[in-house]
Amino acid sequence: MAMMEENQRFHFSELEAKILVTIDNIGWYAYLWFPIIERAILNFGSDAPEEEVHVALVGLIRKGVLVDTLATTRPEEIDLGPLRLALWSPR
Numbered sequence: 001m002a003m004m005e006e007n008q009r010f011h012f013s014e015l016e017a018k019i020l021v022t023i024d025n026i027g028w029y030a031y032l033w034f035p036i037i038e039r040a041i042l043n044f045g046s047d048a049p050e051e052e053v054h055v056a057l058v059g060l061i062r063k064g065v066l067v068d069t070l071a072t073t074r075p076e077e078i079d080l081g082p083l084r085l086a087l088w089s090p091r
Contacts, residue, residue: 010065015056018046020065028066033057 012020022044032038037050046053060066 010063012065013056015046015048015052016060016065018044019053019056019060023066 022042026032026042032042034054037044037053048056057066
């Protein structure tokens with residue numbers, strides 16, 4: 001990977017950086033992030049709306065920064081079959 005691509009891959013917004021610091025300090029507990037962010041428990045120091053935080057979390061997963069170490073497949077290999085259409089259909 002070229003140096004420029006590597007730097008872009010690991011360039012984090014302030015919000016993404018706060019998320020990573022929080023996960024590094026507390027660990028990953030999905031129930032503290034979804035559906036409502038338990039800011040007091042996490043000691044999460046961002047006032048960003050929950051929707052923005054959730055988008056940033058998904059972005060970190062897509063960048064390959066947050067990974068499920070117990071997963072048997074990669075996110076792009078997961079086949080949701082007919083469910084995929086139902087989840088991503090425009091309304």
